[in-house]
Structure formats: structure tokens, C-alpha cells
Amino acid sequence: MGYLTDKFFNHTVKARHVTFILTLSKWILWGSIIGIVVGTTSALLINLNDFLTDVREANHFTLFFLPLGGIVIGYIYMYYGKGSRKGNDLILEHIHHGQGEVPLRMGPIVFICTFITHLFGGSTGREGAAIQMGASISEGVNRLLKINKIDRRILIISGVSGGFGSAFGAPIAGTIFGMEAISIGKTKYEALIPCFVASFVGHYVATAWGIQHEHFTIKNIPDINTINLIKVVGLSIIFGFTSVVYSQLRHEIKTLSDKYLKNLMLRAFVGGIILIGLTYLIGSRDYLGRGLPMVERAFEGDVPTFAFLGKIVFTAITMGTGFRGGEVIPLFFMGATLGNTLSTIVGLPTSFLAAVGMIAVFSGAANVPISAFLFSLEIFDGQGMSYFFIACLISFIFSGHHGIYAAQKIYEPKS
Amino acid sequence: MGYLTDKFFNHTVKARHVTFILTLSKWILWGSIIGIVVGTTSALLINLNDFLTDVREANHFTLFFLPLGGIVIGYIYMYYGKGSRKGNDLILEHIHHGQGEVPLRMGPIVFICTFITHLFGGSTGREGAAIQMGASISEGVNRLLKINKIDRRILIISGVSGGFGSAFGAPIAGTIFGMEAISIGKTKYEALIPCFVASFVGHYVATAWGIQHEHFTIKNIPDINTINLIKVVGLSIIFGFTSVVYSQLRHEIKTLSDKYLKNLMLRAFVGGIILIGLTYLIGSRDYLGRGLPMVERAFEGDVPTFAFLGKIVFTAITMGTGFRGGEVIPLFFMGATLGNTLSTIVGLPTSFLAAVGMIAVFSGAANVPISAFLFSLEIFDGQGMSYFFIACLISFIFSGHHGIYAAQKIYEPKS
Structure with a gap:
């Protein structure tokens, strides 16, 4: 042969x-x-x-x-x-x-x-x-x-x-x-x-099994130009820092609980009491549960200016005192409402910034820039992909080594 | 404090x-x-x-x-x-x-x-x-x-x-x-x-600097259903094997040249002579140069049934005997024309399969499933992303450890 x-x-x-x-x-x-x-x-x-x-x-x-x-x-x-x-x-x-x-x-x-x-x-x-x-x-x-x-x-x-x-x-x-x-x-x-x-x-x-997932609609994507790119980069830095604020607050609440409330039952009991108190203090039930209605509102119209802060506090207490669930939808809530709040200040379309905020805060908090970007493609049908890619990377970079998963292994420094 | x-x-x-x-x-x-x-x-x-x-x-x-x-x-x-x-x-x-x-x-x-x-x-x-x-x-x-x-x-x-x-x-x-x-x-x-x-x-x-890039248009994306998914998976395996055929042929030509035509000048001279001979043998200049017109034709209408094979041979000889350029556009050519040829057999839209072939052959040959997928998003504006993702992964998997870059380091087996 x-x-x-x-x-x-x-x-x-x-x-x-x-x-x-x-x-x-x-x-x-x-x-x-x-x-x-x-x-x-x-x-x-x-x-x-x-x-x-x-x-x-x-x-x-x-x-x-x-x-x-x-x-x-x-x-x-x-x-x-x-x-x-x-x-x-x-x-x-x-x-x-x-x-x-x-x-x-x-x-x-x-x-x-x-x-x-x-x-x-x-x-x-x-x-x-x-x-x-x-x-x-x-x-x-x-x-x-x-x-x-x-x-x-x-x-x-x-x-x-x-x-x-x-x-x-x-x-x-x-x-x-x-x-x-x-x-x-x-x-x-x-x-x-x-x-x-x-x-x-x-x-x-x-x-x-008949499951249908939420779809959010971006009404219009701004043209790609230098000014808009600079705006999105700047905002993504803010979204990255927001993710740090959330994950640090949750870590701190957990650390404090480990120190002063060792008993898991007592800890969650206190967490529950605080959440009830906060709900009546601010007079709104918007921050309980997943909060999907608020995410939808952030795409449609107005949300309270500090809604993102409300969710940061409520979810950090919930997760930090031992309740269970997940943090991704709350992160979407934080990002979308913050994007909504910032949109009037920077002059970019509301639904667009709600979307960018939602994805960028997730990217930074979970340290998953590529997955967050791919997720944006899947739920927004590929609209505005360059903006999302930039937002995911910038937020990931500026969230440093903080994140919601403490056990993530840092193989190489991010920068 | x-x-x-x-x-x-x-x-x-x-x-x-x-x-x-x-x-x-x-x-x-x-x-x-x-x-x-x-x-x-x-x-x-x-x-x-x-x-x-x-x-x-x-x-x-x-x-x-x-x-x-x-x-x-x-x-x-x-x-x-x-x-x-x-x-x-x-x-x-x-x-x-x-x-x-x-x-x-x-x-x-x-x-x-x-x-x-x-x-x-x-x-x-x-x-x-x-x-x-x-x-x-x-x-x-x-x-x-x-x-x-x-x-x-x-x-x-x-x-x-x-x-x-x-x-x-x-x-x-x-x-x-x-x-x-x-x-x-x-x-x-x-x-x-x-x-x-x-x-x-x-x-x-x-x-x-005024550079404008080619855009190819997918006229229609088939519905996502089980039959179409199975078809795309099967075709992607074929695209993966096609990438193996190309990269192996090029490696073999280079190996044979290293053995029998050590002198680089002589080697490329012989390569040039063979390419001239082949051009006149098949009576077509379609396989010379990058071949972008043929890629466009693969999206629009008919191409010769074995056009993909022609390009495999021409590019393998060109690159295997020491000429310079790049292999990505030739890979697009191979994939798009093969997709075009297969579209009539499997009953999927021509421009869609040309696009899938183009991306899948590239993914398998360069061993870059994620980049190839992202590239498909950028040139096809996110259309049909699930199909492209599947095609890139399947082709990558079935191309085994072959690829156009011999020095790629295999850290972990693909499967």
C-alpha cells in the first residue's frame, strides 16, 4: 500500500x-x-x-x-x-x-x-x-x-x-x-x-413540559457611534461596581451572621423579621419574591429611582441569612431598574439601558462574561450585540475578583 | 472605625x-x-x-x-x-x-x-x-x-x-x-x-480607513424542529469531516514536499506549475485567488456540485507548497459550496446551508467553535443562532484533533 x-x-x-x-x-x-x-x-x-x-x-x-x-x-x-x-x-x-x-x-x-x-x-x-x-x-x-x-x-x-x-x-x-x-x-x-x-x-x-420563558423587548437600539459607545462603557463600569456592592453586602451579612447568629434557625428567623420590617418601612411589596413584574416595568416605563438599591438590600438579606432560591433574577432586577434610572440622565433609550444593565450586572456578579453575552443574544434575539458584548466584558473587568460564588477559583488575575 | x-x-x-x-x-x-x-x-x-x-x-x-x-x-x-x-x-x-x-x-x-x-x-x-x-x-x-x-x-x-x-x-x-x-x-x-x-x-x-466587509444574506431560516435539527447535526458532521480532509491534505502535501522537494524555491515553483495545469485541466479560474465571488454565488444560486473539492485541492496545494495568504476565506468557500450542493439533497434552504457550511468548516478546521459561532452572529446579524451554535460545536467535535494549525496545543482531549 x-x-x-x-x-x-x-x-x-x-x-x-x-x-x-x-x-x-x-x-x-x-x-x-x-x-x-x-x-x-x-x-x-x-x-x-x-x-x-x-x-x-x-x-x-x-x-x-x-x-x-x-x-x-x-x-x-x-x-x-x-x-x-x-x-x-x-x-x-x-x-x-x-x-x-x-x-x-x-x-x-x-x-x-x-x-x-x-x-x-x-x-x-x-x-x-x-x-x-x-x-x-x-x-x-x-x-x-x-x-x-x-x-x-x-x-x-x-x-x-x-x-x-x-x-x-x-x-x-x-x-x-x-x-x-x-x-x-x-x-x-x-x-x-x-x-x-x-x-x-x-x-x-x-x-x-410546557414551560414558557419571559421575553423582554428592547424597543430601539441606539446607533453605534463614539458617543454612545463611551456612554455604554461608562455605564458598564457602574453596573460592574453595582454587582460588587451586592456581592460584598451579601458576603458581609453572611460573615456577620456566622459571627453573631451561629444557629441557622435563629439566623433565618431574624432575616425574616428584618424583611417584614423593611417591607412595611418602605411600604412596598415590590422587593419580595423574584420581582419579575418590576423587571418588566423597567423595560416599559418608570420605576422608583432607587429600586435597584431596594433589591440589593432585600436579596442580600434573604440570601445572606440562609433562605434559598437563586440570585440571577434579582441581579436582573437590580440591573434593569438601575439602567432604567440612568437612562433619563444619559439620554439613551430606557428599554435598551434596562437590558444592558440587566445583562451587565449579571456578568459582573457571576463572573461569566461570555455566558452573559450569549444569554443576551438568546433573550433579545441578537439585537444590539456589540453593545452587550462590550457591557459584559467591561462589567466583568470592573467587578474585580468579587462575585456571588465565593468558591470560584481565580486561575489568572483578570488584568 | x-x-x-x-x-x-x-x-x-x-x-x-x-x-x-x-x-x-x-x-x-x-x-x-x-x-x-x-x-x-x-x-x-x-x-x-x-x-x-x-x-x-x-x-x-x-x-x-x-x-x-x-x-x-x-x-x-x-x-x-x-x-x-x-x-x-x-x-x-x-x-x-x-x-x-x-x-x-x-x-x-x-x-x-x-x-x-x-x-x-x-x-x-x-x-x-x-x-x-x-x-x-x-x-x-x-x-x-x-x-x-x-x-x-x-x-x-x-x-x-x-x-x-x-x-x-x-x-x-x-x-x-x-x-x-x-x-x-x-x-x-x-x-x-x-x-x-x-x-x-x-x-x-x-x-x-474606509474598509467595507462582505455581507452575505441568509434568505430564510428554517423553523427549529426535531427533523431540521437532526439534519443540521448530520450535515455538521459532514462539514467537520470536510475540514479534516482539507487540513490533512495540506499537511500531507507539506510532508511530501519536506521529503522530496526540500528547496523552498523549487517546491513553490512545482506548486505553481501544478496549479496552472489544474486550472487548464478543469477549464475554470474559479478556484484561483480567494474566491469570494463563488462564496456569493453559493448564497444566491447554483455552484458546480464538486466546487468544494476543487477548492480543497487548490488551496491545499497553494498553502502546502509555501505560498502565503490565509485559509479562512478558502474554508468559507469549501463550506458554502458544499452546503449549497447538499441543500438540494436534504431539502433545506440553499442560502441557509451555504451559511452553515461556511461557518462549520471554519470551526472544525481552525478548532475555534466559539469564535466561529460569534463570527456567524456578526455577519448574519444573529439570524438562526441556535443552528450555528450546534453546527460549530458538532463540526469542532468531529474534526477530532486535526486542524490547520499544527502547533495548537491539545490540553485536554475533546471527548
């Missing part, structure tokens, strides 16, 4: 091709299993959360049970948590160091606690629950199939991707989110295939 | 903020310098190349000078190249191992050789020249400012980003391209800021 045919038909090449197909099939299979299960649980989470939110809004008195709900949540994590209290940070630690087993119960527990938080008005989202459920399901698959250590980590990352993709109806952003959220400095490309499969399958399964 | 104020005003925090601002300013400054210079040289490259293409198309006889042009190119690299012959691979090796200095002359030499190749009809693009010029300019900045070793590498990566962003008018894809092309398994996030600045500044400077 000739030179070329030799190369094409020798054994090593053949063996390599077989390995390739086997490994690929394995990742596709596992990614699909995770996607199907995570998509289903996310659909359950979203439907039940929507229902509980309706119940809460129809029955204002439920808020008074928030401190009691806090005691229940504290009790569950103290006596049945098995370390799952650390939530997303536990997942990150497990992936980085192989430390801190992801307990199977993490998923069900975070679901129950998220439902309690939502029913009684805690200021929180839901994707934290979806992500933690994704990770526990992956861990279940791991144990069932006795998967080796390296593959285990990859599967957990793909659970995170599936959770994000299905919770937000954003499978492209979900694919990258799992890999990007794991660390600030390094993206784990080897996880690309299972993350991709889990995120897309998860999204389609959730859609098949 | 209280607990919080203590934290905010202590010295370490202050010092860290000063360092942050200084480092950031440094990267913005260097990125801008690189962007300005690279944007200018890319504008020059594009204008001169367009001019030479016009001259060649108006004067068919120029093709007969291709073997002679090959001798000149071989001569230049043999006696004045100082190692720059390795082109993009040299840049990769330098970044990975600090080996193989990037010579300053690499930029001017590759420009001259690209002009010669284009004037006489070599089947090639231009972005290789833009990227190598970007890297040499960065190296010039490095030497001028006596920059330390780690920063040097980052600056070279940002030169690559600036080259891509300005050569294609795609600053978002350019930002990520520099980091993604460096290696298959790992993306260097620390380079994000200078890459971002160099790519955007490079693009705006090239635009300011």
Missing part, C-alpha cells in the same frame, strides 16, 4: 477512531440522561414557583410566616443538610478539589427550601435551586454508573449547564455557563460535549 | 485598587496601540489585495507567473525569513513554549508574499497575513517597551485578535479568536482585556 493508504488504515488510527466514537457516545448518552432529568425537575421547579408566587400575591398575610419558614429552612439544613448548605459553592469546591461530596439530598432539599422562601416572600430567584438539583442529579448518575473521578467532575459541570439552560430557556448560554462559572480564569473545554447535550436536551425537555 | 469601614479603608485594599487601575490602564494602552497599528496594516492589506485581485482578473496571463512568484517567495523565506516561514504555527509555538522568537520581519515578509500569491492567482485568503502582521507588531511593541515574558505572550495573543477582528470586520469573534486559536483545550482568560481592546480598536481603525 502507498504512503497515504498506510496512514489511513494502520491500527493505531483505527483504534483511535473506535475510542473516539465510544467516548463521544458515552458523553452524549450521559449528557442526555442528565438533560432529561434536569429539564423535568426544572419544569417542576418553575411551575411550582409560579404557583406559590400567585398564592403569595393573593394572600399578603403569608409574609408573616417568613420568619417561621426561615426556622424550618434552618432546621432542615442543620439536621438533614449533610453539608449541602454551602450550595453552589459546594459544587465549585467539589469540582476544583474533589473535596466536599455533593450529597444527593442537596437537590430535593434546595427545592423544598426554595418553595418555602417563595411562598413566604423571600427576595430570591430560582436558578440556584435548578443548578444544585442539576449537580445532585449528575452525582446520582455518577454513583449509579460508578464513574471515575475525572468524568464525575465533568458530569457535575454538565448538570450545572443543564440547570441553567433549562431554567432560563437559554441553551447556548447554558452550555458555556457550566464551564465558565466554575472558575474565573480557566474554561474547561473538555466538558464541552456533555454540557452542550445536557443544556439543549434540558431546554427542550422543559419546553416539552 | 467600625468593621466595615476598617475593611474598606485599610492599606491592602487601597494598594490592590491602585494595582488594578495601573494594570488595567496598561492593557488598555497597549491593546489600543496594537489595535491602531494592526487596523491600519489590515486596511492596507485588504485594499492592496483587492486591487491585485482586480489586476489579476483583468489580465489572465498573470497566472503564468505563479511558478516564478513561487521562486521569489521561496527565496525570500530561505534567505531572509529567519524562521518566519512557519507562520501561524511559529506564533503558537512561541506562545506555548516561549520558543522560536517571533521575528519582526515576519509581518512585512508575509505581506509581500501574500501580494505575490494574490497577483498571480494562488488559491488563498488573507487573514494569515493579517494575523502574522498583528503578532509581529505586538513583538515590536514588546521590544520597544521591554516587556516581561508573560506579558509578551499576552500581547502577541492580542495582536492575533486585532488581526482577525480587523481583517473580517468581526471584533467580537476577534476578541475570542486570539485566545481560542492558541490552543484546543484551554482558553487564556487573562488575555481578555488586551484582546478585546485590540480587536475593537483594530476594527474601528480599519473601518475609519
Whole structure:
């Protein structure tokens, strides 16, 4: 045989091709299993959360049970948590160091606690629950199939991707989110295939269960010119700092609680009392729950000037004292309302700046510039993509090494 | 002072903020310098190349000078190249191992050789020249400012980003391209800021010099449903294999040349003769030069069934025997014409499949799934993004570890 045919038909090449197909099939299979299960649980989470939110809004008195709900949540994590209290940070630690087993119960527990938080008005989202459920399901698959250590980590990352993709109806952003959220400095490309499969399958399964996601409309995108670019850069720096204010405040509240309110039940009870007090102090229930109506208002018309600050305080207290849910929708709230407030000052269209703020604060707080950008493409149909790309990067850079995930590993300094 | 104020005003925090601002300013400054210079040289490259293409198309006889042009190119690299012959691979090796200095002359030499190749009809693009010029300019900045070793590498990566962003008018894809092309398994996030600045500044400077980029229009995007998704996945596997065929053929031609035609002048001379022979054998000049008209035709109407194969052969011979230019536009040609050919078989819209093929073959050949996806957003205004994302990933996965850049470092297996 000739030179070329030799190369094409020798054994090593053949063996390599077989390995390739086997490994690929394995990742596709596992990614699909995770996607199907995570998509289903996310659909359950979203439907039940929507229902509980309706119940809460129809029955204002439920808020008074928030401190009691806090005691229940504290009790569950103290006596049945098995370390799952650390939530997303536990997942990150497990992936980085192989430390801190992801307990199977993490998923069900975070679901129950998220439902309690939502029913009684805690200021929180839901994707934290979806992500933690994704990770526990992956861990279940791991144990069932006795998967080796390296593959285990990859599967957990793909659970995170599936959770994000299905919770937000954003499978492209979900694919990258799992890999990007794991660390600030390094993206784990080897996880690309299972993350991709889990995120897309998860999204389609959730859609098949009838889940519909919020859509926000940007009414007009300003022309790309030097002045507008400078404005967006400047505003993105502000959005980046806003994300730092939120994540630092939450960290401080948690640190203070660890110091002065060691008992988890007492801690959440106090958090609940403070939230009730604040609600009556400002005379508005807008900062309870996820706050999606306010995000919508930020795209449509006027919101209170300091609405963003209200959400920062409410969510930082909710999450800092041990309630459960997620921080992404609250971050959207902060960003969209701040963008709305700033739009009159800088003379850019309101819905445009609400969108930029929403995405940029998320990018900075979660340290996920590429996922945040991809998310903007998916929910705004690619409108104004250059602005969003710039906003995500600038906010990410100016948020420094702060972020909502304390256990993110910083491989390389951002600058 | 209280607990919080203590934290905010202590010295370490202050010092860290000063360092942050200084480092950031440094990267913005260097990125801008690189962007300005690279944007200018890319504008020059594009204008001169367009001019030479016009001259060649108006004067068919120029093709007969291709073997002679090959001798000149071989001569230049043999006696004045100082190692720059390795082109993009040299840049990769330098970044990975600090080996193989990037010579300053690499930029001017590759420009001259690209002009010669284009004037006489070599089947090639231009972005290789833009990227190598970007890297040499960065190296010039490095030497001028006596920059330390780690920063040097980052600056070279940002030169690559600036080259891509300005050569294609795609600053978002350019930002990520520099980091993604460096290696298959790992993306260097620390380079994000200078890459971002160099790519955007490079693009705006090239635009300011009057450069306008090609736009291709997708007439209609098929609905997202299971059947269409399966079709796109299947086709993307084919596009991935096509990229393997091209890069393997080019590597084989180079390997054979290294064995039997060691003299660079003789090698390119023979390459030129073969290209002339092939042109007259098939009786078409469509495969000479970049071939942008054929890419346009693939979006509009019919192209020869095996046009993709023609381009594979022509470009593999051109690049494998030492001519210069770039492979991205030829890859677009292969993908778009193959997509066009396949569209009648699978029953998907022609312009849509031309677009998917163009992006997917590029993704697989250059091993840059994220950059290729971002590029699709920028040139097709975000249309059909889910399809493009899937196509880029599938093609990347199925191209295995083959690729046009032999020196890409494989940190982690793809699957």
C-alpha cells in the first residue's frame, strides 16, 4: 500500500477512531440522561414557583410566616443538610478539589427550601435551586454508573449547564455557563460535549413540559457611534461596581451572621423579621419574591429611582441569612431598574439601558462574561450585540475578583 | 472605625485598587496601540489585495507567473525569513513554549508574499497575513517597551485578535479568536482585556480607513424542529469531516514536499506549475485567488456540485507548497459550496446551508467553535443562532484533533 493508504488504515488510527466514537457516545448518552432529568425537575421547579408566587400575591398575610419558614429552612439544613448548605459553592469546591461530596439530598432539599422562601416572600430567584438539583442529579448518575473521578467532575459541570439552560430557556448560554462559572480564569473545554447535550436536551425537555420563558423587548437600539459607545462603557463600569456592592453586602451579612447568629434557625428567623420590617418601612411589596413584574416595568416605563438599591438590600438579606432560591433574577432586577434610572440622565433609550444593565450586572456578579453575552443574544434575539458584548466584558473587568460564588477559583488575575 | 469601614479603608485594599487601575490602564494602552497599528496594516492589506485581485482578473496571463512568484517567495523565506516561514504555527509555538522568537520581519515578509500569491492567482485568503502582521507588531511593541515574558505572550495573543477582528470586520469573534486559536483545550482568560481592546480598536481603525466587509444574506431560516435539527447535526458532521480532509491534505502535501522537494524555491515553483495545469485541466479560474465571488454565488444560486473539492485541492496545494495568504476565506468557500450542493439533497434552504457550511468548516478546521459561532452572529446579524451554535460545536467535535494549525496545543482531549 502507498504512503497515504498506510496512514489511513494502520491500527493505531483505527483504534483511535473506535475510542473516539465510544467516548463521544458515552458523553452524549450521559449528557442526555442528565438533560432529561434536569429539564423535568426544572419544569417542576418553575411551575411550582409560579404557583406559590400567585398564592403569595393573593394572600399578603403569608409574609408573616417568613420568619417561621426561615426556622424550618434552618432546621432542615442543620439536621438533614449533610453539608449541602454551602450550595453552589459546594459544587465549585467539589469540582476544583474533589473535596466536599455533593450529597444527593442537596437537590430535593434546595427545592423544598426554595418553595418555602417563595411562598413566604423571600427576595430570591430560582436558578440556584435548578443548578444544585442539576449537580445532585449528575452525582446520582455518577454513583449509579460508578464513574471515575475525572468524568464525575465533568458530569457535575454538565448538570450545572443543564440547570441553567433549562431554567432560563437559554441553551447556548447554558452550555458555556457550566464551564465558565466554575472558575474565573480557566474554561474547561473538555466538558464541552456533555454540557452542550445536557443544556439543549434540558431546554427542550422543559419546553416539552410546557414551560414558557419571559421575553423582554428592547424597543430601539441606539446607533453605534463614539458617543454612545463611551456612554455604554461608562455605564458598564457602574453596573460592574453595582454587582460588587451586592456581592460584598451579601458576603458581609453572611460573615456577620456566622459571627453573631451561629444557629441557622435563629439566623433565618431574624432575616425574616428584618424583611417584614423593611417591607412595611418602605411600604412596598415590590422587593419580595423574584420581582419579575418590576423587571418588566423597567423595560416599559418608570420605576422608583432607587429600586435597584431596594433589591440589593432585600436579596442580600434573604440570601445572606440562609433562605434559598437563586440570585440571577434579582441581579436582573437590580440591573434593569438601575439602567432604567440612568437612562433619563444619559439620554439613551430606557428599554435598551434596562437590558444592558440587566445583562451587565449579571456578568459582573457571576463572573461569566461570555455566558452573559450569549444569554443576551438568546433573550433579545441578537439585537444590539456589540453593545452587550462590550457591557459584559467591561462589567466583568470592573467587578474585580468579587462575585456571588465565593468558591470560584481565580486561575489568572483578570488584568 | 467600625468593621466595615476598617475593611474598606485599610492599606491592602487601597494598594490592590491602585494595582488594578495601573494594570488595567496598561492593557488598555497597549491593546489600543496594537489595535491602531494592526487596523491600519489590515486596511492596507485588504485594499492592496483587492486591487491585485482586480489586476489579476483583468489580465489572465498573470497566472503564468505563479511558478516564478513561487521562486521569489521561496527565496525570500530561505534567505531572509529567519524562521518566519512557519507562520501561524511559529506564533503558537512561541506562545506555548516561549520558543522560536517571533521575528519582526515576519509581518512585512508575509505581506509581500501574500501580494505575490494574490497577483498571480494562488488559491488563498488573507487573514494569515493579517494575523502574522498583528503578532509581529505586538513583538515590536514588546521590544520597544521591554516587556516581561508573560506579558509578551499576552500581547502577541492580542495582536492575533486585532488581526482577525480587523481583517473580517468581526471584533467580537476577534476578541475570542486570539485566545481560542492558541490552543484546543484551554482558553487564556487573562488575555481578555488586551484582546478585546485590540480587536475593537483594530476594527474601528480599519473601518475609519474606509474598509467595507462582505455581507452575505441568509434568505430564510428554517423553523427549529426535531427533523431540521437532526439534519443540521448530520450535515455538521459532514462539514467537520470536510475540514479534516482539507487540513490533512495540506499537511500531507507539506510532508511530501519536506521529503522530496526540500528547496523552498523549487517546491513553490512545482506548486505553481501544478496549479496552472489544474486550472487548464478543469477549464475554470474559479478556484484561483480567494474566491469570494463563488462564496456569493453559493448564497444566491447554483455552484458546480464538486466546487468544494476543487477548492480543497487548490488551496491545499497553494498553502502546502509555501505560498502565503490565509485559509479562512478558502474554508468559507469549501463550506458554502458544499452546503449549497447538499441543500438540494436534504431539502433545506440553499442560502441557509451555504451559511452553515461556511461557518462549520471554519470551526472544525481552525478548532475555534466559539469564535466561529460569534463570527456567524456578526455577519448574519444573529439570524438562526441556535443552528450555528450546534453546527460549530458538532463540526469542532468531529474534526477530532486535526486542524490547520499544527502547533495548537491539545490540553485536554475533546471527548
